[in-house]
Amino acid sequence: MSVGIVGGTGFIGRALGEQLTQRGxxxxxxxxxxxxxxxxxxxxxxxxxxxxPQDEAALARHFEGLDAVVNLAGILxxxxxxxxxxxxxxxxxxxxxxxxxxxVKRLVHVSALGASESAPSAYLRSKALGEKAVLQGxxxxxxAVVLRPSVVxxxxxxxxxxxxxxxxxxxxxxxxxxxARLQPIWVEDVARVIAFEAxxxxxxxxxxxxxxxRAVSLQEVVAFIASLVAPHTRVLPMPDALxxxxxxxxxxxxxxxxxxxxxxxxxxPNTCGAPFPARYGxxxxxxxxxxxxxxxxxxxxxxxxxxxxxx
Ligand SMILES: NC(=O)c1ccc[n+]([C@@H]2O[C@H](COP(=O)([O-])OP(=O)(O)OC[C@H]3O[C@@H](n4cnc5c(N)ncnc54)[C@H](OP(=O)(O)O)[C@@H]3O)[C@@H](O)[C@H]2O)c1
Numbered sequence: 001m002s003v004g005i006v007g008g009t010g011f012i013g014r015a016l017g018e019q020l021t022q023r024g025x026x027x028x029x030x031x032x033x034x035x036x037x038x039x040x041x042x043x044x045x046x047x048x049x050x051x052x053p054q055d056e057a058a059l060a061r062h063f064e065g066l067d068a069v070v071n072l073a074g075i076l077x078x079x080x081x082x083x084x085x086x087x088x089x090x091x092x093x094x095x096x097x098x099x100x101x102x103x104v105k106r107l108v109h110v111s112a113l114g115a116s117e118s119a120p121s122a123y124l125r126s127k128a129l130g131e132k133a134v135l136q137g138x139x140x141x142x143x144a145v146v147l148r149p150s151v152v153x154x155x156x157x158x159x160x161x162x163x164x165x166x167x168x169x170x171x172x173x174x175x176x177x178x179x180a181r182l183q184p185i186w187v188e189d190v191a192r193v194i195a196f197e198a199x200x201x202x203x204x205x206x207x208x209x210x211x212x213x214r215a216v217s218l219q220e221v222v223a224f225i226a227s228l229v230a231p232h233t234r235v236l237p238m239p240d241a242l243x244x245x246x247x248x249x250x251x252x253x254x255x256x257x258x259x260x261x262x263x264x265x266x267x268x269p270n271t272c273g274a275p276f277p278a279r280y281g282x283x284x285x286x287x288x289x290x291x292x293x294x295x296x297x298x299x300x301x302x303x304x305x306x307x308x309x310x311x
Contacts, residue, residue, distance in 0.1 A: 002026035003198050004063055004104075006053050006095055007072030009036035011156055012110065015191040016070065021045055023195060028066060030059070053091045059098035068106040068198040071095045071134075076123065077256050084126035092130040096137030096144065107144045108197045109134040113209055114268040115148060121264035131207060145197045146207040147190075150270045153287055154187030155294040160225055160287075162257075164295050167226040167233040174236055176243030176258060177266040178219035183211035189284040196280055211272035212284045218266070221287065228295050 003020055005013050008029035017040050020027055027046040030053065031037045037048040051058050053073055063069060073091045075082055092109060099107050115127035131146045138144035153160050166173055193210060219235060226233040238246070244260060251259035276284050 001067045001199065002028065002065060004028040004030065004049075004066040004069045005072060006030045006059075006069065006091070007074060008070070009040065010072060010074075011154065011158070012152060012187055012190055012194075013070075013072045014039060014156065015154065015187045016072070016194050017043065017046060019188070019191045019195050020198070023199075025195075025199075028062065030062065053094065054086070056094040056098050059094060060101040063098050063102035063104050066102065066104050068108065069095060069099050069104050070108045070110070070194055070198055072110050074110070074112075076262065077251070077259055078122075079254070084122050085129075088123075088126035088130040089133060093133040093137065096134050096142070099142050100137065100139075103141070105142065106198065106200070107134065107138065107142060108194055109144060109146050110194065111146050111148050111207065113148045113150045113211070113270050113272070114265065115207070116268075119265075120267055121261045123261055123265050124268065143201075143203040145200075145204050147193065147197065147210055148207045149190050149210040150183045150185055150212070150272065152187050152190055153184045153291065157187065159184075160221075160291055160295060163222045163225045164229045167222075167230040167235075170233060172234045172236060173222060173226065174238040174242075175219055175222055176238045176240075176246065177263055178217065178222075178235075178237030180218040180266040181215055181269040181271050182218060182221065183215045183271040184221065184287045185210050185212040186285045186287075186290050189282070192282065193280055208277060208279075209272045209274070210284075211276065213276070213286050215269075215271040216287075224288065225291065225295065228292055 003025050007013055009031045021043040028049055029037055029040055030049050030051045032052055034050055040046055049062050051062050073087055075087045111127045111131050114124050117125055117128045119125050134144050223235045226235055247258045247260045247263050250256045
């Protein structure tokens with residue numbers, strides 16, 4: 001079986017690539033820049049394809065011979081021509097068309113929990129439109145599955161690692177959106193679900209919500225991270241008005257840490273109302289069980305892996 005991954009060089013894509021390779025699957029990873037795929041080149045069954053996912057004809061050519069395609073292309077902030085519309089709506093539309101043209105039988109599309117056309121944030125609205133494009137484009141010969149993960153954590157994430165870096169640096173963290181509700185899920189569990197869905201045969205009408213075992217506030221997560229790496233650092237909620245002002249300044253910087261749209265996303269609970277789907281046959285790991293191992297003793301390894309990936 002061969003699987004193609006659009007956006008496969010990123011955080012979730014790298015975990016997925018490793019798992020699919022271990023399962024003996026042939027892999028084709030699409031990237032806009034070859035250097036982004038450098039960490040993936042260690043896998044012999046993995047082929048790196050230089051392709052712009054905005055080029056539908058090129059995608060269709062490269063998808064020839066694949067059994068399944070996974071779409072992981074995504075951004076958290078808009079910059080120049082990299083708009084939410086371009087990445088979260090146009091790319092899914094082109095990926096689904098290219099799958100049909102190339103005769104791919106299955107498409108796994110990774111969206112985000114909270115995706116809704118009436119969501120307060122442009123990020124979440126664009127994710128909903130991307131899902132719609134995928135589900136409308138699928139049909140008799142192409143089964144599509146939409147996955148909606150909550151916040152994803154893991155050794156190479158930008159989430160726990162950024163807060164750990166902040167906690168090491170600062171005596172006090174003033175935390176925007178401290179009361180935001182999340183249900184973080186481990187990247188290896190997300191990759192396991194994507195691999196399962198890439199190999200499955202049935203169709204699912206509704207998006208699958210993916211959460212870890214426990215709903216927590218952002219403040220609880222950051223306080224836990226600080227307790228591991230800098231026990232004297234205090235974590236205090238930042239008043240909303242100040243958080244908005246700070247985001248309005250930060251969003252003008254290149255590669256912003258936080259935007260007002262991020263705050264609007266965080267105003268929607270990022271939690272699952274139901275248990276983890278029995279379909280996958282395992283229970284997801286908790287943040288408390290996984291994070292200490294990589295943030296304490298081995299924290300430098302993740303950092304070097306990011307340098308090697310050229311990020
Ligand atoms: N991480 C989370 O907590 C989380 C939670 C919920 C949903 N998700 C969704 O899961 C997916 C994967 O997330 P991730 O954390 O692995 O993201 P990531 O590490 O930022 O990787 C995203 C991938 O998207 C591609 N990409 C970025 N900008 C692009 C653009 N303008 N045009 C085309 N491709 C572009 C990149 O591929 P190249 O640069 O190699 O071309 C990269 O490999 C995304 O759709 C994200 O929204 C993530």
